[in-house]
Amino acid sequence: MSPKSFLGEFEQMVLLAILQQADEAFALEVRREIERSAERTVSRGAFYTTLDRLERKGFVRWTDAVSQDTRRSGPLRRFAVTRAGLVALRESRKAFDTLSRGLDRLLGETP
Amino acid sequence: MSPKSFLGEFEQMVLLAILQQADEAFALEVRREIERSAERTVSRGAFYTTLDRLERKGFVRWTDAVSQDTRRSGPLRRFAVTRAGLVALRESRKAFDTLSRGLDRLLGETP
DNA sequence: CTTATGCGTCTACAATGTATACACAGCAGT
DNA sequence: ACTGCTGTGTATACATTGTAGACGCATAAG
Numbered sequence: 097m098s099p100k101s102f103l104g105e106f107e108q109m110v111l112l113a114i115l116q117q118a119d120e121a122f123a124l125e126v127r128r129e130i131e132r133s134a135e136r137t138v139s140r141g142a143f144y145t146t147l148d149r150l151e152r153k154g155f156v157r158w159t160d161a162v163s164q165d166t167r168r169s170g171p172l173r174r175f176a177v178t179r180a181g182l183v184a185l186r187e188s189r190k191a192f193d194t195l196s197r198g199l200d201r202l203l204g205e206t207p
Numbered sequence: 208m209s210p211k212s213f214l215g216e217f218e219q220m221v222l223l224a225i226l227q228q229a230d231e232a233f234a235l236e237v238r239r240e241i242e243r244s245a246e247r248t249v250s251r252g253a254f255y256t257t258l259d260r261l262e263r264k265g266f267v268r269w270t271d272a273v274s275q276d277t278r279r280s281g282p283l284r285r286f287a288v289t290r291a292g293l294v295a296l297r298e299s300r301k302a303f304d305t306l307s308r309g310l311d312r313l314l315g316e317t318p
Numbered sequence: 319c320t321t322a323t324g325c326g327t328c329t330a331c332a333a334t335g336t337a338t339a340c341a342c343a344g345c346a347g348t
Numbered sequence: 349a350c351t352g353c354t355g356t357g358t359a360t361a362c363a364t365t366g367t368a369g370a371c372g373c374a375t376a377a378g
Contacts, residue, residue, distance in 0.1 A: 102366080104334050105216050105299070112306035115313060123356070134302035142336045144357065149334080172356065186315050188216070191245035195223035202226060204297050213335080215365050234325070253367040255326065260365075283325065 103155075103188045109134060110146050111155065111185050114175050121175040122161075147175070155181030214266075214299045220245060221257050222266065222296050225286050232286040233272075258286065266292030 103111075113129040114121045127138045150156040158173040177185075196203060214222075224240040225232045238249045261267040269284040288296075307314060 102216070102333080104365085105213070106335060109302065109306055112303070112310065115310055116306065116308075124354095129306070133305040139337055140357075141338065141359090145359095146335075148358095182313065189314060191220065192223070194244040195220055195227065195241070197227075199223065199226055202293065203300060213364080215334085217366060250368050251324095251326075252328085252369065256328095257366075259327095 103184050104146075106142070106146055107150055107155075108185060108188060110143070110150065111177050111181055114156065114177050115182075117175075119176075123173060123175075126175060150181065153180075153184075154178060155184055214295050215257075217253070217257055218261055218266075219296060219299060221254070221261065222288050222292055225267065225288050226293075228286075230287075234284060234286075237286060261292065264291075264295075265289060266295055 109130050110126070113126045113133070116129050117125050123143070127143055130136075130138050147156060147158075151158070155178055156175060157178055158175045161172045161174045220241050221237065224237045224244070227240050228236050234254070238254055241247075241249050258267060258269075262269070266289055267286060268289055269286045272283045272285045
């Protein structure tokens with residue numbers, strides 16, 4: 097009975113960052129959101145590899161926004177978290193909330 | 208500028224579970240704490256491997272409690288989170304708190 | 319003595335995390 | 349036009365984590 101759908105640390109961050117961008121989740125903004133919040137860099141490789149894995153799991157999908165931008169040759173992805181992705185995210189966080197009960201003082205929450 | 212000290216998902220759970228046990232953090236209780244909270248099983252292998260790695264990083268230490276219990280032959284570990292472990296835990300959670308801002312409705316918090 | 323439960327170790331493999339190099343395009347500035 | 353900078357996405361490879369299972373030893377109960 098392993099975790100139903102394990103979500104890695106970075107995967108969760110990517111999902112959250114996409115949600116923060118609402119409808120306008122383009123690569124640059126999402127990456128910068130993570131870099132700001134986590135105070136670290138996010139290489140393209142790390143970013144896209146993770147996105148690809150999240151898509152395979154059905155947690156993220158993207159639409160090709162190139163139609164709007166005739167100048168580009170290749171695709172331009174606009175990302176979105178799927179319903180399944182949201183559910184997985186909730187479950188991962190539920191466990192943490194439970195494990196963190198009563199430890200607020202130790203952990204210095206950000207209320 | 209990768210994350211200073213990356214803490215995996217499961218590593219964080221182990222640290223939290225130890226903290227929950229305060230001074231009496233023995234293997235069985237810690238493992239059961241995780242199993243209850245995360246609704247999943249934790250094999251001995253997964254558990255001890257993670258503990259060993261956390262120790263190498265200086266985030267966990269243990270004392271040999273066998274002296275109290277003359278019956279046992281081998282060691283009996285009593286676990287504790289180090290100060291560095293606590294700091295790492297705080298930092299990991301800070302990033303999440305920031306990324307989760309404003310998403311409370313979407314994520315179904317546990318207040 | 320057999321079964322059950324608990325402690326800890328070791329080994330191996332799967333899943334995630336992460337960087338780097340490749341390739342192309344647009345926009346300054348000189 | 350040529351150069352440099354920024355941006356998009358892909359492919360590849362390797363490091364770190366996650367996780368299970370087998371091995372060995374010990375105690376308690378039936």
